[in-house]
Amino acid sequence: MxxxxxxxxxxxxxxxxxxxxxxxxxxxxxxxxxxxxxxxxxxxxxxxxxxxxxxxxxxxxxxxxxxxxxxxxxxxxxxxxxxxxxxxxxxxxxxxxxxxxxxxxxxxxxxxxxxxxxxxxxxxxxxxxxxxxxxxxxxxxxxxxxxxxxxxxxxxxxxxxxxxxxxxxxxxxxxxxxAHIADRLLEAVWRESLWLVKDGVATTEEIDEAIRMAFGIRWAQMGLFETYRIAGGEAGMKHFMAQFGPALSWPWTKLMDVPEFTPELVDLIAGQSDAQSGHLSIRQLERLRDDNIVGMLRALKRSGSGAGGVLTSHEAALDQAGSKDGLPITAQRQVPSSWTDYNGHMNETHYLEAASLATDRLMEMVGAGPEYIASGRSYFTVESHIRYMDEVRAGEQITVTTQVLKGEGKKMHLFHRLWRADGALAATIEVLLLHTDLATRRSSLPDQPVAEALAALAEKHAEMDSCGAGRFVGERRSGE
Structure with missing residues (x-):
C-alpha cells in the first residue's frame, strides 16, 4: 500500500x-x-x-x-x-x-x-x-x-x-x-444446539461451556482436521477415519432436521440466555469478548499458529522508525489490558517487556537481528535496572527511546526511556548485555560490522544526557 x-x-x-x-x-x-x-x-x-x-x-x-x-x-x-x-x-x-x-x-x-x-x-x-x-x-x-x-x-x-x-x-x-465455508460449519453446530435445548438435554449456558472448555480452544490453533489427525495417534488420519468413520452413520445428531421455531422455543432459549448473560450490557460483553480474543491471539502470535501467523506478518509490515530527542525510537505501541494489574496500571513486569522489545529493535539496527541470531550469535542480558516513575494505563500509547551508553568489546550497555503519550517519562530501564556464541553458550566478540555499528551509535550518543543511568537500587541523587 x-x-x-x-x-x-x-x-x-x-x-x-x-x-x-x-x-x-x-x-x-x-x-x-x-x-x-x-x-x-x-x-x-x-x-x-x-x-x-x-x-x-x-x-x-x-x-x-x-x-x-x-x-x-x-x-x-x-x-x-x-x-x-x-x-x-x-x-x-x-x-x-x-x-x-x-x-x-x-x-x-x-x-x-x-x-x-x-x-x-x-x-x-x-x-x-x-x-x-x-x-x-x-x-x-x-x-x-x-x-x-x-x-x-x-x-x-x-x-x-x-x-x-x-x-x-x-x-x-x-x-x-x-453460506460459503465457515457459516456452513457454524450452522451445523447451531442446529444441533437448538435440538439439545429443545429436548431438554442442555441449557444455552451448558452448551457454551462445552464449546469454550474444550474444542473451541483446540480449533483456535489447529482447526478440525489437524486436531483429528492428532487424535489418530502415530497412525495418523487414516487410523482416525477407520476408527471413528462408522460413527457418521450412527444417529448421534439431527443435522438434517431443523426444530420448528415456535414461540415456546424462542422464549425458552431467550430466557436461558438472559439468565446466562443478562447481568452484563452488550457493551460490557463486547469488551469482555475483545479482551479474551486479544489474549488468545497474542498467545497464538508467539507460536505463529492460526491467526497468530497473520498477526506476525502484518506486524512485520508496520513502520517502526523515527527519533525523539535525538535518540532512535525503538518501540512504540499501545498498552493492552493484559499488561495491567489489579490497580489498573501497567504491571512492573511489562515495563521490562517493553524494554526487551526495544533491545531487540536496537539489535536489529546494528545488524544483530533474526538472521544474525540464526547464524549462532546473539546478545544476552546479564543485568537490568528499572526506575518506575509514573503510571501507565491500558490503552495508552507508549514510546521507548534507546541510548547506547557503551558499545565496545563484548558489551552492549543500553539506557531505555519509556514515555507516555502526554510526554511524561514513565520509566527508565538500564540494560547490560554480553555478546554470546550460541553454540558454546559463552561470551564472545561480535562480528566486525555489528561491533562497528554499535560503536558508532555509542559515539553519537556519548554527549547526550543520561540522567538516571548508573545508579544502584534505592539511590537518590541531589536535585532529583
Whole structure:
C-alpha cells in the first residue's frame, strides 16, 4: 500500500459495517460511511471506540495514524474516488440488488465492491448487473482476521492484497456455494444446539461451556482436521477415519432436521440466555469478548499458529522508525489490558517487556537481528535496572527511546526511556548485555560490522544526557 492514504466507503453501519470501518480506519485508511440510520454515527462511534481499545493491543508495534472518518448523506458523494466499497446492509436479496446495483454505477471502475453477505453467492448478488464480490468477515471484524472471498479471480486477487495489508486473512473459495465455508460449519453446530435445548438435554449456558472448555480452544490453533489427525495417534488420519468413520452413520445428531421455531422455543432459549448473560450490557460483553480474543491471539502470535501467523506478518509490515530527542525510537505501541494489574496500571513486569522489545529493535539496527541470531550469535542480558516513575494505563500509547551508553568489546550497555503519550517519562530501564556464541553458550566478540555499528551509535550518543543511568537500587541523587 502506498504512503498516500487510501479511502474505503462503508455502506450500512451496523455491527459488521462498523467493524469494517474500524478495521480500515485504525490501519490508516480514510473511511466514509453512508447509512440513513440517524443513530449510525453514535453506533459506529461506539464500535470504533471498542476497536481503539482492543486492536492495537494485538501488536508490539504501533499501528499507522488513524485516517479521517466522515459520514455522508449522499451515496454518490460517499463513493466518489474511493478504493474500496463495503456493503453491509441487511441480508435481503432485493435490497442488496438495489444497493449493489447503485454502487456498481457510482463507484470508480477500479474500486473493489465487497458484500458482507453471509449466505448469498456472487451469481445471486450480481444477477441484475452489479459487479460485487463476496467479502464475508466475522464479528468483531476489527479483531478476527478471516474474510471469505468469492468471485472471479481478477476481482478477488486485488481484494486479497488489500485485506492482507490491513491485517486480515483472505480465504478465496474455489467455487461459490450457499453460506460459503465457515457459516456452513457454524450452522451445523447451531442446529444441533437448538435440538439439545429443545429436548431438554442442555441449557444455552451448558452448551457454551462445552464449546469454550474444550474444542473451541483446540480449533483456535489447529482447526478440525489437524486436531483429528492428532487424535489418530502415530497412525495418523487414516487410523482416525477407520476408527471413528462408522460413527457418521450412527444417529448421534439431527443435522438434517431443523426444530420448528415456535414461540415456546424462542422464549425458552431467550430466557436461558438472559439468565446466562443478562447481568452484563452488550457493551460490557463486547469488551469482555475483545479482551479474551486479544489474549488468545497474542498467545497464538508467539507460536505463529492460526491467526497468530497473520498477526506476525502484518506486524512485520508496520513502520517502526523515527527519533525523539535525538535518540532512535525503538518501540512504540499501545498498552493492552493484559499488561495491567489489579490497580489498573501497567504491571512492573511489562515495563521490562517493553524494554526487551526495544533491545531487540536496537539489535536489529546494528545488524544483530533474526538472521544474525540464526547464524549462532546473539546478545544476552546479564543485568537490568528499572526506575518506575509514573503510571501507565491500558490503552495508552507508549514510546521507548534507546541510548547506547557503551558499545565496545563484548558489551552492549543500553539506557531505555519509556514515555507516555502526554510526554511524561514513565520509566527508565538500564540494560547490560554480553555478546554470546550460541553454540558454546559463552561470551564472545561480535562480528566486525555489528561491533562497528554499535560503536558508532555509542559515539553519537556519548554527549547526550543520561540522567538516571548508573545508579544502584534505592539511590537518590541531589536535585532529583
Amino acid at each position: 502506498s504512503a498516500e492514504r487510501r479511502t474505503a466507503t462503508i455502506v450500512g453501519g451496523g455491527v459488521i459495517g462498523g467493524g469494517w470501518a474500524a478495521r480500515f480506519l485504525l490501519n490508516g485508511w480514510n473511511v466514509r460511511v453512508f447509512d440513513p440510520d440517524p443513530e449510525a454515527e453514535r453506533k459506529i462511534g461506539e464500535i470504533i471506540d471498542n476497536a481503539r481499545r482492543a486492536l492495537p493491543g494485538l501488536y508490539d508495534r504501533a499501528l499507522p495514524d488513524e485516517g479521517a472518518l466522515t459520514f455522508f448523506d449522499d451515496m454518490a458523494e460517499a463513493v466518489a474516488g474511493v478504493d474500496w466499497v463495503q456493503e453491509s446492509v441487511p441480508e435481503q436479496l432485493a435490497l442488496k440488488h438495489k444497493v449493489l446495483g447503485a454502487l456498481s454505477q457510482l463507484a470508480p471502475r477500479g474500486a473493489v465492491i465487497g458484500s458482507s453477505t453471509s449466505g448469498f453467492k456472487p451469481s445471486e448478488l450480481n444477477a441484475e448487473g452489479a459487479r460485487a464480490i463476496v467479502a464475508h468477515p466475522f464479528n468483531p471484524v476489527y479483531l478476527l482476521p478471516l474474510v471469505e472471498l468469492v468471485g472471479t479471480p481478477e476481482r478477488t486477487g486485488p481484494a486479497a492484497e488489500v485485506l492482507r495489508s490491513i491485517g486480515m486473512f483472505p480465504l478465496i473459495l474455489r467455487k461459490e456455494i450457499d
